[in-house]
Amino acid sequence: MDLYENQRSTSKIKRDASVNDRIPDGLFLACPYCGTQMYNKQLGDYRVCAKCGYGFRLQARERVALLTDNFEEMDADIEMTTPDFPGYAEKLARAKSQTDLGESVLTGVANIEGEQVALGVMDSYFMMGSLGSMTGEKITRLFEYATAHQLPVVLFTASGGARMQEGINSLMQMAKVSAAVAAHQEAGLLYLVVLTDPTTGGVTASFAMQGDVTLAEPHALVGFAGARVIESTIHEKLPKDFQRVETLLENGFVDKIVPRAELGQIIAKIVKLHHRTEI
Amino acid sequence: MAVNIGLNLFRHELTPAEVVKKSREDRFFAREIIDGIFTDFIEFHGDRQSGDDMSVIGGIAALNGKPVTIIAIDKGIDINDKLSKRNGSPEPWGYRKAQRLMQQANKFHRPIVTFINTPGAFPGKTAEAQGQGEAIAKSILESMKLTVPMIAIIYGEGGSGGALALATSDQVWMFQNATYSILSPEGFASILWKDSKRSDEAAGVMGLTPKDLLNKNVIEYIIPESRNHPRVFNLIRKRLDDEFTRLNELTPDELIAQRRARFRAF
Ligand SMILES: [Zn+2]
Numbered sequence: 001m002d003l004y005e006n007q008r009s010t011s012k013i014k015r016d017a018s019v020n021d022r023i024p025d026g027l028f029l030a031c032p033y034c035g036t037q038m039y040n041k042q043l044g045d046y047r048v049c050a051k052c053g054y055g056f057r058l059q060a061r062e063r064v065a066l067l068t069d070n071f072e073e074m075d076a077d078i079e080m081t082t083p084d085f086p087g088y089a090e091k092l093a094r095a096k097s098q099t100d101l102g103e104s105v106l107t108g109v110a111n112i113e114g115e116q117v118a119l120g121v122m123d124s125y126f127m128m129g130s131l132g133s134m135t136g137e138k139i140t141r142l143f144e145y146a147t148a149h150q151l152p153v154v155l156f157t158a159s160g161g162a163r164m165q166e167g168i169n170s171l172m173q174m175a176k177v178s179a180a181v182a183a184h185q186e187a188g189l190l191y192l193v194v195l196t197d198p199t200t201g202g203v204t205a206s207f208a209m210q211g212d213v214t215l216a217e218p219h220a221l222v223g224f225a226g227a228r229v230i231e232s233t234i235h236e237k238l239p240k241d242f243q244r245v246e247t248l249l250e251n252g253f254v255d256k257i258v259p260r261a262e263l264g265q266i267i268a269k270i271v272k273l274h275h276r277t278e279i
Numbered sequence: 280m281a282v283n284i285g286l287n288l289f290r291h292e293l294t295p296a297e298v299v300k301k302s303r304e305d306r307f308f309a310r311e312i313i314d315g316i317f318t319d320f321i322e323f324h325g326d327r328q329s330g331d332d333m334s335v336i337g338g339i340a341a342l343n344g345k346p347v348t349i350i351a352i353d354k355g356i357d358i359n360d361k362l363s364k365r366n367g368s369p370e371p372w373g374y375r376k377a378q379r380l381m382q383q384a385n386k387f388h389r390p391i392v393t394f395i396n397t398p399g400a401f402p403g404k405t406a407e408a409q410g411q412g413e414a415i416a417k418s419i420l421e422s423m424k425l426t427v428p429m430i431a432i433i434y435g436e437g438g439s440g441g442a443l444a445l446a447t448s449d450q451v452w453m454f455q456n457a458t459y460s461i462l463s464p465e466g467f468a469s470i471l472w473k474d475s476k477r478s479d480e481a482a483g484v485m486g487l488t489p490k491d492l493l494n495k496n497v498i499e500y501i502i503p504e505s506r507n508h509p510r511v512f513n514l515i516r517k518r519l520d521d522e523f524t525r526l527n528e529l530t531p532d533e534l535i536a537q538r539r540a541r542f543r544a545f
Contacts, residue, residue: 085484133545140543162439162461164471167486168497171461172545174440175419175447179539182423204412205400205440210420224412224440225402233402243407253410 032056032197033219046260053218055260057197059099060106060123063156067264068119073108074145075138082133088165095126103134104159107142112154113268118146120155124198128160131202135163136173139207143180152190152271157208161201174206181210190274192267195222195245195254209253213270215263216245216254293456296479298488299464301456302435306504307511309336309353312394312434315512316519317342317349325376329409332373334364334397337380339389343520348384350377350445351394354435367436368401371414374444378418381425390428390523393445396435398463400444418444423539428526430519432502433457449526449538452500452518453489459497460487496544 023029025041033054043049046066047056064071082088096102104126110119120142122129139155146153163170184191193211197220204224216222223243231238241247248254258266293301313320317340325331336351354367377393384391400411422429422445429448437446437459446459453459461467464482469475486492489501500518505511526534 136545164461164467167461168459168492168495169545171439171443172497172542174443175423175542176545178416178419178447179423179542182420183539185420186424202440205415205444206419207416209410209413209416222412223407224400224415225407229402230404230407234404236404238404242404247408251408251410253413 029056048260053259055197055217055220057124057158059125060121060156061100063121064106064108064110064119066260067267068110068112069114070111071108071119072110073106075107075141076102078102078134078137080134080137083166083169085165085167091127091165099123099126101126103132103138104129105135105138107138109145109151110154112271113264115268115271116151117154117267117271118142118149118151120153122156122158122196122203124158124160127163129158129203130160130163131170131173132163132166133169133173136170136176139177140180143177143184146189147180147184147187150187150189152192152274153184154192154194154267154271155207155211156194156196157199157203158196159199159201159203159208161203171202174202177207178210181207185212188276190271192270194258194263194267195248196220198222200224200226214253214255215266216248216257217260217263218245218257220245222248222254294479295482295485295488295491296464298456299458299478299482302458305354305356306456307396307434307454307508308356309351309394309396311508312512312515313340313349313351315508316516317347318344320349323380326372326379328372328375330370330372332370332376334367334369334401335373335376337376342390342392342516342523345520345523346387346389347519347523348380348389348391349394350380350391352397352442352445354396365401365403367397368399369397369441370401370403370406371409371411374400374414374418377445378414378421381418381422381429385425385427388427390430390527391425391448392519393429393431393448395431395433395437395442395445396457397438397441398436399438400441415440415444419447422447424535425538426531426534428523428534429538430522432515433459433498438463447538447542449534449541450499450522451497452502453492453498454502455489455504457489458487459489459492460485 023040027040030037031049034052036051105122107120191211192213195216199208199222221243245254320340322338336353352367355361355364431446431448431451433453439462464478465475468477468481492498
């Protein structure tokens with residue numbers, strides 16, 4: 001398998017393909033976290049709530065444009081036979097055209113503030129960022145590439161969980177990616193996770209929680225089970241910040257919460273401190 | 280290929296919905312299975328971090344005289360037992376107990392056998408606070424690194440990540456009337472069709488029966504069931520012994536490579 005195949009070099013992608021750019025500046029929006037109302041243009045380039053710092057959901061290509069100085073996409077067009085589930089092919093086609101992505105994750109080699117990394121960015125606009133076979137395949141290949149080329153992996157997670165239409169194959173992706181993470185880990189390479197809003201279900205129960213270093217964006221929702229499922233199981237109303245990363249930080253599952261605008265710098269710094277030096 | 284045992288020859292093949300129903304019945308209990316297959320079982324408790332989850336039974340025993348580590352998810356026998364085990368839904372510290380026992384098995388070169396019967400990991404407030412996702416993620420990751428053979432047997436429900444946490448093994452076997460799926464048919468129907476009452480229909484399209492999963496290479500073997508439980512246990516004992524003997528001939532590197540390749544295929 002030639003990993004260089006299908007690479008597409010894009011330097012500083014413009015954000016014009018994104019849904020957010022189609023939102024007029026004068027549109028009034030409410031912050032999904034704190035409820036503050038503001039004009040779309042007030043969110044700025046990073047699309048962050050001025051009041052609470054919550055980062056509005058980004059599309060993968062938008063994230064890459066904001067974060068990287070250079071990005072070479074890999075595995076852009078790998079095709080797999082999708083299961084013959086009623087309506088699934090149409091749903092996939094719609095997601096592809098809406099996001100300009102082949103699957104719910106965008107992968108490639110990126111330069112972030114001078115550091116070269118294998119970068120994966122999940123896209124919650126692509127079928128809720130659900131974990132399909134292709135999603136798992138692309139992330140697995142990203143780790144395999146990184147292991148072969150001695151690169152750190154930086155992965156931005158965003159997922160509603162399993163891809164129901166793919167059944168058990170979706171579940172198997174959790175194991176498949178984990179095997180690639182294990183090999184990358186054994187090679188002594190850094191795996192840095194950035195938890196973004198929302199990261200749930202099978203992604204939380206696998207590669208989102210397997211990083212050496214775990215960063216998160218402010219107020220991102222991260223959990224395993226859905227809040228409604230929990231509430232109906234324990235017959236109790238859950239507190240407001242339940243499953244927000246501030247709570248995860250308190251409980252010991254996150255290393256650091258980083259405002260979106262500072263992420264590039266912090267990631268580069270951490271990667272740099274993992275360069276192997278002879279002592 | 281699944282071989283029908285004589286008993287079933289004159290019965291109609293169960294529909295997926297019927298298999299789902301049967302998989303949830305109390306056909307086999309974890310302790311009965313353990314006592315039926317192994318000798319000298321000694322139960323070990325606790326995860327050494329936060330507690331002891333009763334829904335995960337673990338310990339060491341002898342398989343035809345040879346030491347093995349056993350980890351089993353148990354739904355419980357009577358109502359109080361079932362309540363304390365949340366009908367076989369482990370808490371994070373249940374998975375961490377499993378991890379501890381896996382590491383212990385690795386240290387002492389003991390094969391691991393897991394028995395799985397769970398609707399899924401427990402969706403609770405404390406479970407989330409204690410990192411249910413992290414607990415499952417780590418179980419999966421750590422089992423990818425074990426240098427001892429591991430075989431997982433789903434004997435009832437194999438619900439989602441909560442089951443996978445103990446099934447990232449060299450082989451996965453299923454009892455004839457067990458299921459293994461991404462979520463329950465009820466959940467599937469309510470998410471995709473907004474109607475949990477269509478669960479029988481969901482069961483039909485989910486491909487969750489042992490036969491479906493054998494065809495997809497998700498599992499290696501279907502264990503024929505019988506009302507004669509000792510017969511089932513004798514068969515499992517023999518097969519476990521054979522397969523562990525075979526897997527033990529591999530070097531640790533070969534074993535790990537093979538286990539990872541097994542999942543790489545999906
Ligand atoms: Zn806000």
